[in-house]
Amino acid sequence: MTTRTDSDHDFLASARRTLDLEQQALAALAARLDASFEHACRLILACHGRVVVTGIGKSGHIARKLAATLASTGTPAFFVHAGEASHGDLGMVVESDLVLALSNSGETAEITALLPLFKRLGTRLIAMTGHSGSTLARHADAHLDVSVEREACPLDLAPTSSTTASLALGDALAIALLEARDFSPEEFALSHPGGTLGKRLLLKVADLMHTGAELPLVNHGTSLRDALIEMTRKGHGFTCIVDAEGRLSGIYTDGDLRRTIDHHGDVRRLTIDEVMTFGGLTIEADTLAAEAIRVMEQHRVTTLVVVDTEQRPQGILKMHDLLRSGIV
Template sequence: MSRTVNAEQAIAQARRVFAIENQAIVDLQQRIGEDFVAAVEMILNGSGHVVVIGMGKSGHIADKVSATLASTGTPAFFVHPGEASHGDLGMITSNDIVLAMSNSGETEEVLAILPVLKRMGIALISMTGKPNSTLAKNSDIHIDVSVNEEACPLGLAPTASTTATLVMGDALAITLLESRGFTKEDFARSHPAGSLGKRLLLGISDVMRSGDDIPKVYAHTKFSEALLVMTEKALGMVAVVDKDNRVAGVFTDGDLRRSLPTIEHFKDHVVGEFMTRNPVTIRADKMAVEAAQLMETHKIHSLLVVDKDARLTGALNIHDLLRAGVV
């Protein structure tokens, strides 16, 4: 039997959740202070990894925070505290810093590994909702992420408390990012398969056509022959070079449309009569995203690639950049 939902009640309940969790973040923002700064400094000056641990819902948050730290310049990984007692503690070294998350501060699986961490001399930062808990008292630095109430009407399911812990973890990661001077280029290096990584890491040489795939002719090449080359290479243009392979001009689809009304007999003309002189070019050692910017600025769809002596080394068009995920 299907159930119906009272729309007004459902929306009111959702808004109640938003209000409670929003208030938890506002309260957390007001409390942030010296302990947070100390945690940032400890991690910033550390020589190992940040090992983030948590159990249950806190474990899911810990896993996400470890991933955020790792992708923003702070080497980090997640260790399940239950598995830690069965061998995974071997992943943690004395140079590492443990970031433990537990709303109660009394999670058995987390407390079970504290003696080992202490014996190894590993620094411990904790985030709990209970400043007087066992975990908080045994930490080098404790960050209070307590909330006044959970959004769960039963007060049982972690809701506002996990949101508060997640936000604090994000705040820690982003503060560390800014403290390290982490840049978009650094982010791209850790996300080479992502769109930003492709935009920032791919070079012109990675996407350009080269060798026999470059459409090129000489200025004295017959107009009809130049059209055949342009059609065969399918780049929407043909480079015009001199005897030393230096770029003298370019003949594009646009040049073709503009020249057709003035041509009566193709065989009587050479491509040099209609080419665009001093075309926009780019060096092969530039980034592919720079090619996209040049095309946008000059309202063109293809580019010739040259070396420092203006010799033709490659060619590309907007479709090459699209296929590479640069635009």
């Protein structure tokens, strides 16, 4: 094999040619979509079990990704390696399941060997191949045509355009099913609880706020001295001020203290009513933490008072809590 030096090869031209060929393959795939795709979607929606996605080689890698995408978007699915299926893993498949088999040639021996077993089990079969007349396509209940005019590989050998087409059609299938099921962001988050996506969609203010003895709180008429003691004791850099019914009237912060000293000099005789900031930004406990971030960023603050429907303080939420949760 002859190895060229860096100066002998136009890497950018090669990359653009590859992307152009794969883009052409996807355009042709989109134009070719027909009732077979709709039939495949309806078969999956009618399935009372799981979608068992199988393949081998490069198609196996695409199949594994497709199974993961289906499972995370509302369609119960898992991947079975076609080579392992005939050595015991086929025991995972039951009659109520549906098999989605990927093979560009449609003649992959490890998959075609399973066809009689699928028939015996009574499972429905969707084939995704590049050859509509292949063995796999002919025995399937629905066939998804992912044929390409040529691979991006200049030798027309390495699976490139064909795997791109299979990957894209798999995504199209998953999203079509997601939309048909009216799959919600909350349902999506339930399958992603450990990641940032899940945290943004599941984590609420109530999960992060400081409550009870951690909540800095003083009543109207409290001396500024006692209010400062409360702020120091709770260590959050501010305190809430409430009326006789326990409703939030305003807040007093470390920044307010600096302004108080500038304007009043001797602060020993002041009450909190004379120097407090009326109002204050609030949020409710059942609000998503992601929304709390938006409010903080919009108003350029680092703390929110958490209130109930009667505007009674229930806790406080700090930007530090959001950062520590990993949601930001």
